[in-house]
Amino acid sequence: MVYVRKSVWANGGGFSDPILFWYAKGVEALQKKPMSDKTGWRFMAAVHGIDKALWQQYGYYTPGEAMPPQSEQDLFWNQCQHQTWYFIPWHRGYVWSIEGLVREEIIKQGGPADWAMPYWNYSDSQNPQARMLPPAFASKTLPDNSPNPLYVAQRYGLGTVPIVLPAKDVTLEALLQPRFTGTGAGALSGFGGLKTGFSHSGQVSGRLENHPHNIVHVDVGGEAANGDPGLMSDPDTAGLDPIFWLHHANIDRLWSVWTRNPNHQNPTDPAWLNGPMDRKFVVPTVDGTNYFYTPAEMLDSTAAPLNYIYDEEQSSADTVMMVAAKAAPQAGVEGKAMADGKKAELVGANASTIKLVGAGAKTSVKLDQALGNQMAQGFKAMRGFATSTTPPADGAPKPADQVLLNLENIRADKDAAVVDVYVNLPAGENPEDRLDLLAGTIGFFGVRKASLPDQPHGGMGISEVFDITRIVECLEASGALSTDNLNIDLIPRKAVSEDAGITVERISIYRQEQ
Numbered sequence: 001m002v003y004v005r006k007s008v009w010a011n012g013g014g015f016s017d018p019i020l021f022w023y024a025k026g027v028e029a030l031q032k033k034p035m036s037d038k039t040g041w042r043f044m045a046a047v048h049g050i051d052k053a054l055w056q057q058y059g060y061y062t063p064g065e066a067m068p069p070q071s072e073q074d075l076f077w078n079q080c081q082h083q084t085w086y087f088i089p090w091h092r093g094y095v096w097s098i099e100g101l102v103r104e105e106i107i108k109q110g111g112p113a114d115w116a117m118p119y120w121n122y123s124d125s126q127n128p129q130a131r132m133l134p135p136a137f138a139s140k141t142l143p144d145n146s147p148n149p150l151y152v153a154q155r156y157g158l159g160t161v162p163i164v165l166p167a168k169d170v171t172l173e174a175l176l177q178p179r180f181t182g183t184g185a186g187a188l189s190g191f192g193g194l195k196t197g198f199s200h201s202g203q204v205s206g207r208l209e210n211h212p213h214n215i216v217h218v219d220v221g222g223e224a225a226n227g228d229p230g231l232m233s234d235p236d237t238a239g240l241d242p243i244f245w246l247h248h249a250n251i252d253r254l255w256s257v258w259t260r261n262p263n264h265q266n267p268t269d270p271a272w273l274n275g276p277m278d279r280k281f282v283v284p285t286v287d288g289t290n291y292f293y294t295p296a297e298m299l300d301s302t303a304a305p306l307n308y309i310y311d312e313e314q315s316s317a318d319t320v321m322m323v324a325a326k327a328a329p330q331a332g333v334e335g336k337a338m339a340d341g342k343k344a345e346l347v348g349a350n351a352s353t354i355k356l357v358g359a360g361a362k363t364s365v366k367l368d369q370a371l372g373n374q375m376a377q378g379f380k381a382m383r384g385f386a387t388s389t390t391p392p393a394d395g396a397p398k399p400a401d402q403v404l405l406n407l408e409n410i411r412a413d414k415d416a417a418v419v420d421v422y423v424n425l426p427a428g429e430n431p432e433d434r435l436d437l438l439a440g441t442i443g444f445f446g447v448r449k450a451s452l453p454d455q456p457h458g459g460m461g462i463s464e465v466f467d468i469t470r471i472v473e474c475l476e477a478s479g480a481l482s483t484d485n486l487n488i489d490l491i492p493r494k495a496v497s498e499d500a501g502i503t504v505e506r507i508s509i510y511r512q513e514q
């Protein structure tokens with residue numbers, strides 16, 4: 001049978017929807033299992049990541065309690081894939097695993113045998129409530145007044161009650177990325193991320209991972225008044241929050257949406273399909289066995305053992321598109337990208353590490369004079385061509401360069417910040433009125449861990465790459481572009497405290513021929 005994953009808002013987002021009521025009952029049963037049980041709630045959260053000090057602080061771990069054997073911890077725990085092309089397929093297997101465990105508990109209690117994990121589509125512009133945390137997660141009690149297992153106290157959001165995600169945080173530009181795999185070295189990171197090995201904590205986020213994934217994590221988790229992170233803000237606690245799984249079902253759905261576009265192609269590189277080679281992905285199943293998997297086995301969600309589909313994929317129009325996409329020749333965009341991927345070239349960088357404290361930080365990126373002029377000339381030529389009434393003798397100019405803003409080695413001691421990055425924001429203007437100058441947003445999910453010196457990348461932190469071609473093009477057209485430098489503003493949603501320890505080692509501009 002193929003299970004159908006439905007929108008959390010399909011029946012109001014509260015407990016009158018049996019899917020959410022039974023989710024609560026299933027979660028409650030899993031939460032009662034001991035830490036040592038690999039089919040239990042806390043074991044599964046630790047598969048994503050565990051920080052015993054944080055867990056203890058929040059009452060999810062008691063020193064001395066029975067733990068799984070060390071060999072089992074080594075096999076399963078601290079496995080989540082971030083800043084890597086494995087981010088998307090690893091999480092598909094992970095959500096599928098808990099979906100089966102929850103369903104099993106629901107069936108034991110006499111609930112629906114066809115229960116499937118709902119998804120939280122916060123980007124649905126047809127639904128005015130879409131960006132609100134669904135009521136089933138915000139209520140402290142179930143309809144019978146018993147405690148609600150879906151409620152989490154350590155969910156601080158951006159300080160509003162109810163929690164509502166800002167509209168600009170749930171936009172879906174990521175779906176426009178033509179390539180799954182990014183090219184790295186200053187260039188865009190692709191829909192799915194850069195080619196890496198097993199990457200529990202890596203360096204560059206793929207576009208879907210950055211936005212909306214990372215930002216939604218922090219927008220929901222936030223931090224307490226005393227600076228403690230919410231569960232969703234940190235990968236070492238995120239899996240403990242029941243909303244985590246609906247967020248990731250949605251990210252997983254967005255992979256399906258991206259793949260349905262016949263021009264898009266998942267990687268065909270055996271290193272992705274059969275990877276990673278350095279550590280296998282593994283999740284528990286309902287019968288207590290271990291399911292080892294590769295990205296190749298995650299490609300078709302309708303095939304065994306995954307066996308699920310999203311409600312929107314049931315319509316016939318979508319089915320036709322899916323068939324068309326699957327019939328596409330193997331050498332699609334992904335193959336072409338390998339052949340003609342052009343290297344990005346450094347145009348300039350700021351002078352020194354920025355420390356982000358309080359209401360924001362500013363820096364100036366000095367541009368190489370010749371390259372800066374060349375960049376501006378490219379936009380001028382395009383503009384001249386577009387507005388000219390007589391076609392030029394030598395045909396259309398070649399497309400202007402893509403301009404890429406790199407924030408390199410972002411480090412932090414805490415994960416709860418959301419920071420907007422602006423280009424040439426005029427002094428005294430309200431940033432919210434100048435979204436045309438917003439290059440991108442960083443959700444600091446996982447930055448703390450990536451900054452620890454004992455991590456595989458030696459505490460390099462994470463890096464982000466934003467496409468600012470449109471912004472620079474508009475600045476040039478309005479005469480506001482200086483080819484000497486670009487000013488960059490980092491503006492946090494909430495004032496950043498000294499002990500958050502946020503630094504950005506270098507901010508640079510790259511150009512890439514299109």
Ligand SMILES: [Cu+2]
Pocket residue numbers: 213217238248
């Ligand atoms: Cu996540």
